[in-house]
Amino acid sequence: MSDRTTHTELPPQAVFAQLLFGKQLTYSLSGVARLGVADHMGKTARPVEELAAKTGAHAPSLYRVMRMLASLGVFREGPKRHFALTPVGELLKTDAPISLRYMAIMFGEEFSTRAYAHFTDCLRTGGDGVTKAYGKDIWQVLAEHPAQCEVFQQAMTANSSASVPAIVEAYDFTGIKRIADVGGGHGLLLGSILRGYPAMKGVLFDRPEVVGSLPKTAFAGLEGRVAVEGGSFFERVPDDCDAYIMKHIIHDWDDDHCRTILRLMREKLPKNGRVLVCDMVVGDDPDPTPAKMLDIEMLVMTVGGKERTEAEFAELFASSGLKLNRIVATAPTARPVAVIEAVPA
Known part of the structure; x- marks a missing residue:
């Protein structure tokens, strides 16, 4: 120094x-x-x-x-x-x-800055700043503002470029025949998994407006192995999968909404199936961590979203017909994620 x-x-x-x-x-x-x-x-x-x-x-x-x-x-x-x-x-x-260019742009976008103007209201009420600013949640706002939605998707894809290789390297996907990437955005995670496991097939599932803007090259070289479906993960998840993976999805929602998603997956899972949640895990130590910082972003930008501790993940899974099986750490990145594996209870 x-x-x-x-x-x-x-x-x-x-x-x-x-x-x-x-x-x-x-x-x-x-x-x-x-x-x-x-x-x-x-x-x-x-x-x-x-x-x-x-x-x-x-x-x-x-x-x-x-x-x-x-x-x-x-x-x-x-x-x-x-x-x-x-x-x-x-x-x-x-x-x-x-590249974190779009991530940096996103933090200055109107939907973010207007939300943070209501930070004190978040502290007083536990509500989010986006709803206070716009009268609707972040996903509705993005759906109505295509340019800002595109910045958001670019930011998420760029962020994934750092965390996805760490996930694929750390977690052994052997034995999975068909995996669904739920809320998978532009498919970077799913494509990376499939390229590493040639016998596997996959489904990209996200909102219609998201999969409708999927780059043509997203699944280059994976023709015949990928299905793309649009829909709401509060209403359904893809059929005939023995694994479901979600990266930075569970942290966007409160426990009730998360249980809805997880129960839909549990209904579809075979007895040897798995649910893989790729999120940060808040530790018990007092040191500053990216998880604690991102937790504040969830407080302001989402309706009830948060970063969770290991105990909170275990409780959430148990209330959804699943059980926490293990947590697989990945290599450190700007936003270090873990692969939190749940199996049928």
Whole structure:
């Protein structure tokens, strides 16, 4: 570490001030992501005036934002008013192997910012900020705003590009003949599983407007092995599957809604079937973790959604005719997930 004052050496008021400035950091990352600034950058520093001209930005304002982000390791400044990408900044490039550009854009989208304007109401009532802002839940809002829905789907797909390989590497899918990816978005997880297990077939199941925007190349090379179905997982799940997998779905909903989904799966499962929930697990230790941060996002953005502890998962499964069998940890990522395996009780 450099000779700068460490976090633990700062007086309490300075630590508190740093925490409060999280808003400036989030909006700065979202703004430069939306403008596509990183797409015009590389390891060689470019003048901020050039970057502003290419992205339609106001050069003096862009400089102030990039100077701040450089102080936190997103960019590297040198010579003065010239910026290059760091490994962290590379994640803002659209074509990066693991791109978080759309994730950054999403955090500045209207549906997010309007929801967080009602944060105190969430604390007072336990309700979500989206419903307070729009009079409807996040899924209804996204369905009515295609452009924001597309940003959301792009963000989820990009986030999956980091977590999916870790899931496929950590969990042994051997023995599954037909798996349904419920709420599977654009199919990155399902496609990755099928490519690793050539004898397996799969079903991608999500809302009609989601599967209707499925990229044509989503299942390239898997022709004849994938079915695509549109529908609501509160009403039905695909038939003839011996496994159901859900990534970042259960955490979107309260226990009653989750039980509806899980019971539908339980009704369809053969006796040797499995339900695989890919979510974070909140530990008992007091240290800061991504799960605790994401839990606040669920508080504000969803109706009753949350990150759960191992005990909460076990209770949820037990009330749905299932039992928690094991939790398989995956390699650390920006949003480390575990594969939480449930089997018929």
